Amino acid sequence: MEQRRKILVIDDEEVVLDSCTQVLSSPNCTVLTAGNGEKGLRLVDEANPDLVFLDLKMPGLSGMDVLERIRAKYPLMVVIVITGYATVSSAVEAMKKGAFDFLPKPFSPEELRLITKRGLEHCDLVRQTAALRREKELLRENFAAIVSHELKSPLAAIQQNLYALAAELEDKLTDPQKELFARLKSRLDDLLKLVNMWHRVLSVDPAKLKETFKPVSVHAVISKAVETVRAHAVRKNVQIQTELAPELPPAYGDESSLVEVLVNILNNAVKYSYPNGTVTVRAVRLDNLLAVSVIDQGVGIPKEDLPFIMQDFGRARHQPEGVTGTGIGLTVSRRIVEAHGGSITVESELGKGSTFTIRLPIALATPGAAS
């Protein structure tokens, strides 16, 4: 399928414009002409040509300037420079600035046709490459969503049918049978949660997260996180107390992601606490950083495990009895905090407890929010 081509010729010599138009015009190819750089740039914007011929030596805006502006705005556009004075050095300079090729004046129609053909082929390649790259990027972004949907669908169907079955058999099942149902449900729930978390890890894109950054109140983040974890803490009979410096400057980030981080860390603190223990959330300012620490008096982490727990899906090898987990929570947390330009560190003593500290940059007084 032949597509209609658009070629733009920018040259101050009328005769060049005319001859190019005559040689290159065809039912499949429109030739646009501009007698100076300004008009040329305007036509580039308006017509989005497949190929641009550009004279280097023009009065007013020079060819080199036009080339730079085109390349800055349309890095994929194929530009061939026409060099009137047959100096190799200016052609080389233009190629360094991104021109695809050069055509020395005077040129024959045959030379023009040949270089045009090559230029258009290059244009197609460049566009195909860009399209493929875009597709790859889209696939990477959506991969996690697609796979987790595929994984979750059968699990959800199983769970839903179990629910239906349990409801139908409600008055016929013995207690031990009901217990079996409960166990099935709970393991399926775990699996569903795992898929959700895994999806979360793969879909935290630091660059995208940054687009939503704005000043965030640390007090709000902490109170939301504590509220979320409270039920878990009450079940384990663990107290959560907060020690917040009275006037903390806002952090610069995404509130819900930061709440998620703190919820993950607080949940861990509660999980590894002894019953009747206390978990403390402390927030202070250190120069240009905010430090939020979560301090528990729980089982602690053995020294040899410490280097691993912050790694992707890392988890201390020594787990207290009855504690389950995947290590995904900390991985997600670390990625989120790093996307904020911050860090998470951990100190721990076996049997005494652990302290996780999140350091975040402070929102500057005049954040460059508007653009």
Place this chain on the structure above:
Amino acid sequence: MSERKRLLIIDDDPEFVAGIKAILTRAKYEVDTAYNPKDGWAALKSKDYDLLLLDIMMGRGAEGVMIARKLNKDPKLRNLPVLIITGIREQIAFLFPGQAVHPHFVPVDELVEKPVEPKLLLEKVESLLKAAEERKAKAK
């Protein structure tokens, strides 16, 4: 006014639908099913339903959203209560970047995640039906 309420489920996962349908049938609802958006739309146009249970992630992408958009434009169907059933909450956010997690596709809708516990499902269905009836009564 105790005639049985008629519900339609549009979801491309027959096994999941079976689980939902059993729960709803047990609760004395009359339940029709459609396993793709096209059949679903045809059913909506040919019969009167009191409530629609709609899956979002159907086929290649969010075809459920298309149904929701069509409903919204249809003067007769735009008041039909819709309970949206979705696999993954984030997916909604990813389909509608920059919007709240629960975009209101249609004037009256609620959202539950798959799988949904029978109690929650029946509560949502009941409250949507009740709200719809109250609206109808007020309109008269």
